[in-house]
Amino acid sequence: MPGAVDESALVAALHTGDEAVFAELVDQYSPSMLRVARGYVPSHEIAEEVVQETWIALLKGISKFEGRSTIRTWLFTVMINIAKARGIRERRDADAEIAAYTGGTVDPARFRPPDAPKWPGHWKEHAEPSPFPDTPEGSVLGNELVAVARRELDKLPARQRIVVTLRDILGFDSGEVCELLQISVANQRVLLHRGRAAVRQVLEDYLAEVL
Amino acid sequence: MRCIALVELVTAYLGGELDGQTRARVDQHLRTCAGCVQYVEQMRVTACTVGKIRDEQLDSAFRDRLFGAFRDWN
Numbered sequence: 001m002p003g004a005v006d007e008s009a010l011v012a013a014l015h016t017g018d019e020a021v022f023a024e025l026v027d028q029y030s031p032s033m034l035r036v037a038r039g040y041v042p043s044h045e046i047a048e049e050v051v052q053e054t055w056i057a058l059l060k061g062i063s064k065f066e067g068r069s070t071i072r073t074w075l076f077t078v079m080i081n082i083a084k085a086r087g088i089r090e091r092r093d094a095d096a097e098i099a100a101y102t103g104g105t106v107d108p109a110r111f112r113p114p115d116a117p118k119w120p121g122h123w124k125e126h127a128e129p130s131p132f133p134d135t136p137e138g139s140v141l142g143n144e145l146v147a148v149a150r151r152e153l154d155k156l157p158a159r160q161r162i163v164v165t166l167r168d169i170l171g172f173d174s175g176e177v178c179e180l181l182q183i184s185v186a187n188q189r190v191l192l193h194r195g196r197a198a199v200r201q202v203l204e205d206y207l208a209e210v211l
Numbered sequence: 212m213r214c215i216a217l218v219e220l221v222t223a224y225l226g227g228e229l230d231g232q233t234r235a236r237v238d239q240h241l242r243t244c245a246g247c248v249q250y251v252e253q254m255r256v257t258a259c260t261v262g263k264i265r266d267e268q269l270d271s272a273f274r275d276r277l278f279g280a281f282r283d284w285n
Contacts (some may be wrong), residue, residue, distance in 0.1 A: 017281075017284075019278070019281060021280075022278075022281050023278070026269070026274065026277050026278075027274075028268065028279070030269050030274075031269060031271075034212070048270075048276075051273075051277075052273075052276060052277060052280060055277055055280060055281075056280050059280070059284045060284075067221040074263065087245055104219060105218065105219060106215070106218045106239075106250075108215065111213075111215040113215060113258050117274055119271040120213065121213030121214060121215040121216065121251060122213060122214045122215075122244070122246075122249075123214050123244075123246040127252045128245065128249065129245030129246055129247060129249040129253050131249055131252065131253075132252070132253050132256045142263075143254045145260050146263045148266055149261050150256070151263060153264065154244045163260060165245070168258050168263065169260050169261060169262060171262075174226065186274070189222060189223055189226070189228065193219070193221070193222035193223075196222060196254055196257050196258055196261070197218075197222075197254070198229065199257050199260070199261060200253050200254055203253070203256075203257055203260065204253065207216055
């Protein structure tokens with residue numbers, strides 16, 4: 001998680017045209033901004049345009065920036081508005097669509113059938129999850145797991161990818177994400193849960209192969 | 212509570228978003244179910260692993276465009 005920074009100093013530095021500060025912010029946020037923007041627009045090129053427009057909007061607005069919201073929140077709020085305006089996807093029915101899907105996030109074959117005489121709905125004997133190994137910071141396996149997670153993240157349905165990125169990579173809390181995306185608390189949680197569960201599954205598959 | 216139901220509550224559980232009664236049922240289940248304890252732990256580790264995704268390099272041409280915009284502005 002990016003550490004807490006003194007944002008008034010950042011704003012002042014941007015104001016005076018400090019390119020190093022701009023570079024730091026661009027490198028910190030642009031990859032996630034692209035990932036989120038891509039969920040709204042039809043191509044990577046348009047996502048880049050959206051991100052670029054957002055940075056320009058920040059520079060234009062920097063003198064009026066009063067620090068009421070953090071730079072991060074400001075960036076994503078403005079960017080999502082720009083992305084929506086450029087987007088072709090119809091998103092008005094997002095909440096209804098999420099609610100309509102009720103499938104489980106774990107292969108039902110791993111559980112005893114509902115009519116089993118003993119322990120229905122519990123893990124089958126050889127289908128119980130096993131511990132993920134400890135992976136010290138910077139270890140080869142740890143780095144591989146992050147790479148596997150990233151590939152899966154980029155394959156998730158757009159809304160799940162957006163929510164997982166905002167929550168787990170950027171560290172926004174659930175209330176902020178609901179506000180940014182205009183979705184309900186329950187649906188925010190469902191999207192986060194499905195996204196994480198999909199990544200968990202590929203990590204488990206990967207570890208079963210390499211360990 | 213059955214394992215197949217518990218696995219769908221893990222994100223709410225980890226986020227501290229379950230109501231007291233449901234949380235107590237989850238805790239009670241976890242006291243006797245090693246598989247679900249592992250599942251919760253796997254989901255926690257998954258979120259941490261996703262949280263380590265960050266060292267992507269921006270496409271250099273794109274990065275240059277952003278800096279161009281910055282210089283034009285100043």
